[in-house]
Structures are given as C-alpha cells and as structure tokens.
Amino acid sequence: MKKKLVMIGNGMAGMRAIEEILAANPDMFDITIFGAEKYPNYNRIMLSPVLAGDTTVEEIILNDEQWYADHGITLHLGKRVSEIQRGYKKVVAEDGTVAEYDNLIIATGSNPFIIPIPGHDKEGVMAFRDIDDCDAMFEAAKTYKKAAVIGGGLLGLEAAKGLLHLGMDVTVIHDQATLMNMQLDAVAGEMLRDELESQGMKFRVSTLTTEVLGDKRVTGLKFKDGSTLDCELLIMAVGIRPNKQLAEECGIFCNRGIVVNDYMQTVTDPSIYSVGECAEHRGIAYGLVAPLFEQAKVLAYQITGQGLKSYQGSVVSTKLKISGVDVFSAGDFMGGPGADIVELTDRVGGVYKKLVLEDDKIKGVVMFGDTADGPTFFQWMQDGKDVSEMRSTLLFSASGLGDSGHSGLDQASQMSDETIVCGCNGVSKKDIVDAIVKEGLTTRKEITACTKAAGSCGGCAGLVDQLLAATLGTAFVESDHEPICACTELNHEQVKEQVKNKHLTHVREVMHVLDWEGEGCQVCRPAINYYIGMIWPEEAEDDRTSRIANEKMHANIQKDGTFSVIPRIYGGETTPDALIRIATVAKKYNVPTVKITGGQRIDLLGVKKEDLIPMWKDLDMPSGYAYGKALRTVKTCVGSQWCRFGTQDSTALGIHLEKELERMWFPAKVKLAVSGCPRNCAEATIKDVGIVGVDGGWEIHCGGNGGVHVVATELLCIVETAEEVEEIVKAYLQHYRETGRHNERCAPWQQRVGLESIKAAVVDDIDNRKALVERLHQYLATQDKDPWVERIEDAEKENLKTFTEYKPIEIPVRVEA
Amino acid sequence: MNNWIEVCKLDEIPRSAARTVRAGDTVIAIFRLSDDRVKAVENRCPHRQGPLAEGIVSGDDILCPLHNWRIHLDSGEVAPPDEGCVKTYAVKIEDGQVLLSLA
Ligand SMILES: Cc1cc2nc3c(=O)[nH]c(=O)nc-3n(C[C@H](O)[C@H](O)[C@H](O)COP(=O)(O)OP(=O)(O)OC[C@H]3O[C@@H](n4cnc5c(N)ncnc54)[C@H](O)[C@@H]3O)c2cc1C
Numbered sequence: 001m002k003k004k005l006v007m008i009g010n011g012m013a014g015m016r017a018i019e020e021i022l023a024a025n026p027d028m029f030d031i032t033i034f035g036a037e038k039y040p041n042y043n044r045i046m047l048s049p050v051l052a053g054d055t056t057v058e059e060i061i062l063n064d065e066q067w068y069a070d071h072g073i074t075l076h077l078g079k080r081v082s083e084i085q086r087g088y089k090k091v092v093a094e095d096g097t098v099a100e101y102d103n104l105i106i107a108t109g110s111n112p113f114i115i116p117i118p119g120h121d122k123e124g125v126m127a128f129r130d131i132d133d134c135d136a137m138f139e140a141a142k143t144y145k146k147a148a149v150i151g152g153g154l155l156g157l158e159a160a161k162g163l164l165h166l167g168m169d170v171t172v173i174h175d176q177a178t179l180m181n182m183q184l185d186a187v188a189g190e191m192l193r194d195e196l197e198s199q200g201m202k203f204r205v206s207t208l209t210t211e212v213l214g215d216k217r218v219t220g221l222k223f224k225d226g227s228t229l230d231c232e233l234l235i236m237a238v239g240i241r242p243n244k245q246l247a248e249e250c251g252i253f254c255n256r257g258i259v260v261n262d263y264m265q266t267v268t269d270p271s272i273y274s275v276g277e278c279a280e281h282r283g284i285a286y287g288l289v290a291p292l293f294e295q296a297k298v299l300a301y302q303i304t305g306q307g308l309k310s311y312q313g314s315v316v317s318t319k320l321k322i323s324g325v326d327v328f329s330a331g332d333f334m335g336g337p338g339a340d341i342v343e344l345t346d347r348v349g350g351v352y353k354k355l356v357l358e359d360d361k362i363k364g365v366v367m368f369g370d371t372a373d374g375p376t377f378f379q380w381m382q383d384g385k386d387v388s389e390m391r392s393t394l395l396f397s398a399s400g401l402g403d404s405g406h407s408g409l410d411q412a413s414q415m416s417d418e419t420i421v422c423g424c425n426g427v428s429k430k431d432i433v434d435a436i437v438k439e440g441l442t443t444r445k446e447i448t449a450c451t452k453a454a455g456s457c458g459g460c461a462g463l464v465d466q467l468l469a470a471t472l473g474t475a476f477v478e479s480d481h482e483p484i485c486a487c488t489e490l491n492h493e494q495v496k497e498q499v500k501n502k503h504l505t506h507v508r509e510v511m512h513v514l515d516w517e518g519e520g521c522q523v524c525r526p527a528i529n530y531y532i533g534m535i536w537p538e539e540a541e542d543d544r545t546s547r548i549a550n551e552k553m554h555a556n557i558q559k560d561g562t563f564s565v566i567p568r569i570y571g572g573e574t575t576p577d578a579l580i581r582i583a584t585v586a587k588k589y590n591v592p593t594v595k596i597t598g599g600q601r602i603d604l605l606g607v608k609k610e611d612l613i614p615m616w617k618d619l620d621m622p623s624g625y626a627y628g629k630a631l632r633t634v635k636t637c638v639g640s641q642w643c644r645f646g647t648q649d650s651t652a653l654g655i656h657l658e659k660e661l662e663r664m665w666f667p668a669k670v671k672l673a674v675s676g677c678p679r680n681c682a683e684a685t686i687k688d689v690g691i692v693g694v695d696g697g698w699e700i701h702c703g704g705n706g707g708v709h710v711v712a713t714e715l716l717c718i719v720e721t722a723e724e725v726e727e728i729v730k731a732y733l734q735h736y737r738e739t740g741r742h743n744e745r746c747a748p749w750q751q752r753v754g755l756e757s758i759k760a761a762v763v764d765d766i767d768n769r770k771a772l773v774e775r776l777h778q779y780l781a782t783q784d785k786d787p788w789v790e791r792i793e794d795a796e797k798e799n800l801k802t803f804t805e806y807k808p809i810e811i812p813v814r815v816e817a
Numbered sequence: 818m819n820n821w822i823e824v825c826k827l828d829e830i831p832r833s834a835a836r837t838v839r840a841g842d843t844v845i846a847i848f849r850l851s852d853d854r855v856k857a858v859e860n861r862c863p864h865r866q867g868p869l870a871e872g873i874v875s876g877d878d879i880l881c882p883l884h885n886w887r888i889h890l891d892s893g894e895v896a897p898p899d900e901g902c903v904k905t906y907a908v909k910i911e912d913g914q915v916l917l918s919l920a
C-alpha cells in the first residue's frame with residue numbers, strides 16, 4: 001500500500017518538493033495538498049512584474065489544476081488547515097476536511113509583517129504577498145491617487161514601481177538612510193534612489209512612521225518628527241515572519257521558524273518535514289527561492305529514501321526586478337575596516353561596481369547599472385576562485401576573462417561584432433548573430449550545433465544566451481539546466497535517475513525510452529554506457545559500439561595512428577623476469593620507443609595495430625587500463641621496507657589496493673598514490689586519492705589533480721589500520737562512481753558536491769560506507785576477466801559479439817587515384 | 818560500370834560498427850548501420866586522417882575518433898560547421914555477402 005503524504009501550503013517551495021518527490025519515485029505516495037489561497041501553485045516572484053504590467057496572472061501559474069489531477073494529487077484549494085493532530089497523524093482544515101498522513105510536509109511560507117502602530121488596521125492598509133493583494137492594488141488604483149509604501153527594501157520598491165505603473169503618486173518611506181540597506185552600500189543605494197526618482201518615485205528616508213491617520217480608511221501618515229503625508233493606500237513591506245503557528249500549536253519545536261535538521265525534518269517529529277520560508281535551518285529562515293529549491297531537493301531525497309543528501313545552508317544573491325534598474329548584490333558587500341576593495345564608480349554613466357576581496361578571493365559584491373558579471377562574480381565567490389591575476393581588469397568584464405553566467409543584456413549588446421564570444425572554438429559575435437537570423441535559431445542548443453559556440457568548456461553559455469535574447473527579443477526562453485549534449489533535453493542526474501527508476505540496461509533502450517534525438521553521439525553514448533553498467537552491474541550489457549576508440553581497442557591511439565601498450569605493474573614494483581619479458585617483446589615487435597611513465601610503469605609506444613594482439617599474448621601481463629576511464633596507477637614510494645624515514649609499508653599497501661581495484665571503471669580516470677611518511681615521495685597529494693603514512697596510522701587525502709589545473713587534495717580522515725584505509729578508499733571511490741558525472745574527474749566532482757557531504761557519506765555513516773563497499777564488490781565481481789585476454793580469445797574464436805578489429809581484410813585490388 | 822568484389826559476410830561486421838578493407842595503399846571502412854544497411858568510405862577523416870572505422874556510428878553518420886567531426890556516410894560530406902568530404906564507395910548486400918565496388 002502506498003504511504004500517505006499530506007502537505008500544508010501550496011506554494012513555491014512545497015510544490016518544488018512535490019515535483020522532486022514525483023521525479024524520484026512517482027508511485028511511493030498518495031498525495032493530498034491543502035492551500036489557503038484559491039489559486040494553484042504560481043510563481044510568487046513574478047507578482048512584481050504582474051503589478052508593473054509586464055506579465056499577467058495567467059502566465060505565472062506554474063502548475064495548473066490539470067497538473068495535480070494528472071499526477072493523482074488530491075488538491076484542496078481555498079482550505080486553510082487549522083490543526084495538526086500529531087497523536088492521530090491527521091490534519092484538519094477550517095471547513096472540517098480531514099486528511100490522515102504517514103508523512104506531513106509543512107510549507108506554509110511566511111506572513112508579511114504589519115507594524116503594530118496605531119491605525120494599522122484601517123481600510124486601505126495592506127501587504128504585498130499574493131494574487132489577492134495584487135488584485136486589491138489594481139482595484140484601489142482605479143479610485144485613489146496617492147499611495148505610500150513603508151519599507152525601501154526589495155519588495156517595497158517593486159511594489160512602489162507597480163503602483164507608479166498604475167498611475168498613482170507614490171512615496172516610499174524608509175527608516176534607514178540607504179535604500180535596500182540589507183543588500184546595498186551607500187553609493188549604490190544613492191544611485192538607485194537617483195534612478196528611481198527620475199522614474200517618478202518619491203522618497204522619505206531616515207523616517208520613522210508613528211501613526212496611520214484617517215477614520216475608517218487611511219488618509220495619511222504621521223512621522224516621528226511630527227510631519228505628515230497624505231495617502232489613500234498604504235503598503236507595508238517591512239519584512240516577513242515565518243508562518244510557524246500551526247507547528248507551534250502542536251508542540252513542534254520552533255524558534256524564529258520551524259526548526260529543521262539537515263534533512264529538512266522537524267527536530268521534534270521525524271515524520272514531519274518543513275520546507276520553505278517557514279523553516280529555520282541552522283538559525284536561518286530564507287526568503288529567496290534559490291535556497292528553498294535546494295531544500296526541496298534534499299527533502300525529496302530524504303523522504304523517498306534515496307540516501308544521503310544533506311542541506312548545508314546557502315549563500316544568496318539578490319537582483320532587483322525593476323525594468324531599467326540593474327542591481328546585484330551578494331555576500332559581505334560592505335567590507336569591514338581595512339578591507340581589500342576593488343571599486344569602479346561612474347556616476348554620469350550610472351555604473352558602480354564594488355568587489356570586497358579577502359586573500360585574493362571574492363567575499364562580497366555589489367553592482368549597479370551594469371550587472372552582467374554579477375552571476376560570474378557570485379560563482380567565483382562560491383568557488384573561492386583566486387582572482388589576484390585579473391585584479392586590474394576584473395571590473396571591466398569578468399565574463400570576457402573566463403566563465404560567464406546568465407545575466408542582463410548589457411554586455412553582449414555592447415560587444416563589437418568581431419569580439420570572440422566562444423574562445424574554445426573561436427566563434428565571434430557576428431557569427432552567432434548571423435546564424436540566429438539566417439538559420440532561424442531559437443535555442444542555445446541549435447546555436448551550438450550550428451556554430452560550435454558554447455560546445456566545449458561552456459564558459460560562454462551565458463553570453464550566447466544574451467545574444468540569443470538580444471537578437472530574438474522576448475521570444476526566447478532561457479534554459480534552466482544543462483543537458484548532457486545536443487541529443488537530449490536531460491542532464492546527467494536525470495538520466496541516472498531514469499536508468500534506475502525505469503530499470504534500463506541497454507544503451508539503445510535508454511535512448512529509445514528517454515526520447516533521444518537520433519542515435520546519440522560521442523558525448524552521450526559513452527556516458528549512458530557507463531551509467532547502465534554502474535547502476536545495473538549484473539544486468540547491463542557493455543555496449544562496445546558506445547565506447548570511444550581507445551577503450552574499444554584497449555590501447556591508446558597515438559597521433560600517427562599507431563598505438564601504445566602499457567601492462568600493469570602493481571604499485572610500480574617489478575621483477576627481473578617481468579622486465580626481461582617486456583624487453584623481449586619490445587625487441588621482437590621493433591617497438592620504437594620504450595618509456596618509463598610518471599605512473600611508475602613501462603610504456604611501449606609506436607605499436608602497429610595488427611601487432612597488438614600478438615604482443616599482448618607474448619607479454620602475458622594484465623592490461624594497465626591506460627586507455628580508459630578506469631583505475632590507472634597506484635604510485636608508491638619504497639616505504640618502511642627500505643627507507644630510513646619510512647613509518648609505514650607504503651609499497652605493500654599500494655600493491656594491495658591496485659590488485660583490489662584493478663578493472664574498475666569510473667566516470668573519469670583515477671590515479672592513486674601511497675607514501676610511507678609525510679615526506680610524501682609518491683606525490684600523493686595531487687592524486688584522486690592519496691594515502692600518506694604517519695606514526696601509528698594513515699592519512700587519507702582525496703580530490704587532487706596534477707593536470708592542467710593543479711588541485712591539491714583535501715584531507716578526508718586519518719585511520720589506524722591498512723584495512724580501514726582499504727574500506728574508506730573503496731567507499732569514496734564507489735561514492736564517486738555513483739554521484740560523479742561521466743567525464744568529471746574526482747577533483748571537480750569533490751568541489752561540486754563538497755568534502756563535507758562526502759565525509760558524511762563515507763566516513764561518518766558507517767552503514768552507508770559498508771553499503772558502498774558492498775556495491776563496489778558487486779561490480780568488481782562482474783569484471784572477472786582481463787580485457788586483453790578477452791580480446792585474444794575473441795580473435796581466436798572469431799567472436800563477433802565483443803569484436804574489435806585489429807587487422808583489415810586484404811583484397812587484391814588497387815584503387816585508382 | 819561497377820565491378821563488385823566480395824569482402825565478407827554481413828554477419829562478420831558487428832552492428833553499429835565497421836570493418837576495414839585494404840586495397841593496395843587505400844584503406845576503406847565498411848560500416849554496418851543499426852538497421853543493417855551498409856556504407857563504405859575511405860578510412861581517413863579529411864581533418865587529421867583519423868581512422869573513421871574506430872569512431873562511433875550514429876544513424877547514418879560516423880563521428881571521427883580523433884576530433885569528433887561528424888561525417889555523413891552517404892555523401893561523405895562533413896557536417897557543418899566543419900567542412901570537407903571523404904571519398905565514398907558503393908557497397909551492397911547480396912545473399913548475406915557484402916560486395917564493394919571500387920569504381
Ligand atoms: C512580490 C514578491 C516578489 C518576490 N521576488 C522574489 C525574487 O525576486 N527572488 C526570490 O528569490 N524571491 C522573491 N520573493 C520571495 C519568494 O516568492 C518566496 O521566498 C517564496 O514564494 C516562498 O515559498 P514558500 O513555499 O515558502 O511560501 P509561499 O510561496 O508563500 O507558499 C506558502 C503557501 O502556503 C499557504 N498556507 C499558509 N498557511 C496555510 C494553512 N494553514 N493551510 C493551507 N495553506 C496555507 C499560503 O497561502 C501560501 O500559498 C518574492 C516575494 C514576493 C511576495
């Protein structure tokens with residue numbers, strides 16, 4: 001029988017959680033939703049543009065009633081829940097409707113705060129929160145002329161702008177000197193005020209309101225200094241309060257909001273969750289949708305039992321949605337005394353940009369006028385990117401320097417035609433605009449297909465979107481997630497989810513069921529092949545036609561069309577016999593170059609394709625997998641067996657790990673190293689996993705990379721025994737196999753998901769660790785044969801199923817030139 | 818005038834893969850598409866001479882293993898934005914035999 005899930009509140013955060021739950025497991029729950037408003041879920045954020053006449057109520061509905069019906073959800077609209085009976089596990093609505101639950105989600109959002117000054121309950125005093133408020137303002141504007149808004153924050157200014165649009169005379173009253181003082185510094189606040197004044201808005205700053213005047217209806221305001229202002233409509237936009245009353249009444253622990261743990265469960269009752277503005281996580285109740293959507297995802301993970309994903313809190317950024325006014329702010333934008341500040345002020349041009357740096361990293365940003373780079377800076381801030389190299393040009397155009405985000409149109413439209421937009425593929429602005437116009441393109445995907453722009457590192461995606469938007473105007477819809485490639489709409493996570501939920505075990509089946517375009521390409525086919533093998537190790541059939549050339553051939557193709565052969569040398573330790581065999585083979589097949597590799601093994605380069613099979617046969621050594629997204633090498637130092645400094649036997653551990661993990665496929669190649677003491681001769685701290693022996697134990701480091709982009713590892717944990725090392729390394733690698741995206745190395749993966757979440761999954765949660773290791777062993781059990789041996793046998797038996805051609809068919813004819 | 822040469826049996830080419838044929842100095846890749854039709858082109862990408870037979874077959878296209886150029890196997894044309902063309906050859910299947918014409 002399905003479990004019963006009830007949700008109170010039919011708003012943005014709650015409904016996102018429901019969508020995530022349905023995506024994760026559509027059949028797990030019977031869902032009932034209560035919403036106090038009479039509308040189905042709509043995009044509350046867009047109420048400001050609705051008021052300002054830029055869009056309509058119909059257009060901002062996110063899930064219409066049909067959607068609920070299609071998903072078998074019982075929806076009670078216009079019914080406010082008045083009581084939660086935890087003892088009986090049911091909720092009761094004001095009209096007497098009752099619903100029983102196994103799990104309950106409280107997503108009641110927040111209530112606008114009304115300052116309790118005398119007269120606050122008069123007619124014509126209202127907040128700006130929902131569609132009804134919007135309607136009331138439309139109505140009032142028909143009869144009345146003078147409006148006041150208390151609160152010069154984001155919401156207040158957007159409301160004031162809307163009322164201006166409705167033809168009212170609007171004064172904003174703000175208690176601080178600076179508008180939007182929570183998001184802006186004095187300079188930006190002043191520029192904002194200048195701009196809004198030029199649009200007709202009036203201001204009274206540093207002003208406290210003490211009384212609402214009038215008989216039945218508001219007629220004016222009285223201020224602390226004794227002065228007054230006439231007004232016939234008053235909007236209070238001074239903040240929100242988490243709507244926690246229901247929870248509090250049934251004994252759920254609340255502070256500012258409903259207190260939840262990292263899995264969005266209320267701390268009092270684990271069967272009751274809370275998400276959205278009503279929830280308080282680590283002392284914070286958020287008031288913007290981005291963090292709420294993150295919370296919704298975590299909630300869905302937890303409630304559907306998909307395993308560990310915890311919410312760690314969010315850093316938020318702010319944008320104001322008033323047309324013609326671009327404001328962006330994030331982080332610590334004030335900067336304390338002695339702060340390192342990079343600033344650009346152009347009062348005449350109306351542009352102000354300020355970055356607060358600390359240790360060469362962005363700590364905060366505030367921008368006015370030209371906010372195109374806001375998202376880029378925000379990203380860099382979250383990534384902790386070192387910006388010392390680009391200090392001098394930083395404020396002119398961050399996007400031109402590298403990654404770029406989605407943002408306003410300013411930047412793209414200001415670029416010259418010749419400017420290279422996509423550096424990887426050398427595509428200019430003109431190329432892109434021409435393609436859009438001549439080929440009638442409407443999506444970034446099509447632009448990528450046509451010009452290659454944004455097809456490589458993707459750093460210019462934001463700019464391409466800007467050009468598309470600028471060229472097409474409002475016909476353009478921004479893409480909100482990155483698909484794997486042009487063959488599908490789905491991203492990596494969605495494909496994995498579907499492979500799992502729909503039990504898909506063949507590459508072709510995946511493409512068919514998930515509506516792939518065509519037969520896939522070199523990006524998606526290998527990715528799908530990896531995912532099915534990872535998720536269904538025992539059932540999935542490896543599709544060799546979806547492997548790239550190197551993996552098909554089990555050898556690396558070199559630039560002249562020859563191949564290289566690298567046998568496995570466990571831990572870099574070899575024997576005279578093995579060396580003699582390698583030397584004999586190299587001589588027999590006239591191998592032109594024999595090279596000792598950085599991974600402590602021997603590379604035979606310049607091998608002809610037809611020699612591969614006979615060479616492997618003569619070598620009679622395991623394949624080194626140097627050609628695959630697989631375990632490559634475990635580099636070791638000599639360790640305590642020989643080294644006078646050595647505290648641990650690094651060679652023995654390295655050899656053991658390599659033997660345990662060989663034949664393992666990963667999202668990308670994986671290299672390990674083991675050093676016998678902190679002198680770290682095996683350079684373990686730039687490997688995917690590096691182990692360093694210390695007195696009485698081992699340090700496990702992870703997520704390093706020694707390639708183009710050197711990344712040092714982070715310390716995962718310290719353990720005492722080699723057995724523990726083995727278990728944790730296996731769990732880490734399996735966690736990476738499961739949550740990494742195809743072609744994503746450990747280092748960027750770790751940066752994406754965060755070391756803390758990895759620690760939680762593989763170090764702290766012992767049950768989960770064991771389960772990961774178990775799954776890794778299950779997979780390894782299916783990889784019981786060396787690929788070189790398999791190919792030799794295939795060739796001898798002419799087995800076509802796993803066939804790879806090593807020798808062309810000769811025909812006795814010449815082709816005329 | 819086509820002069821058909823027997824190359825191998827259709828069954829000897831795995832589906833969605835290729836086999837190569839050496840005729841003197843020229844190597845020709847014969848592809849068996851996912852729906853069992855066959856196509857033949859010279860085994861040299863016009864870009865950097867990549868061995869097309871080792872690429873990924875996608876519909877009627879082959880993706881070069883070196884730099885992922887997409888080449889249409891019917892016309893030999895490279896898909897835009899790249900440019901170029903490879904030589905195509907006539908192939909057909911008769912009684913399960915793959916026949917190639919070098920004319
Ligand atoms: C005008 C405006 C502009 C905004 N602009 C932005 C912006 O630009 N960017 C941004 O990130 N955020 C913005 N926000 C904030 C954003 O809309 C909210 O953070 C978000 O909607 C909160 O989602 P929620 O689900 O927690 O609450 P809500 O969306 O408010 O949903 C809660 C729902 O629960 C219902 N409810 C409450 N109690 C009960 C009960 N007892 N029984 C049944 N139903 C109940 C309420 O009626 C409500 O419909 C804006 C908000 C407003 C009002």
Ligand code: SF4
Pocket residue numbers: 637638639640643644645646647650675676677678679680681682
């Ligand atoms: S890391 Fe330590 S044990 Fe290993 S070789 Fe260097 S000094 Fe010796």
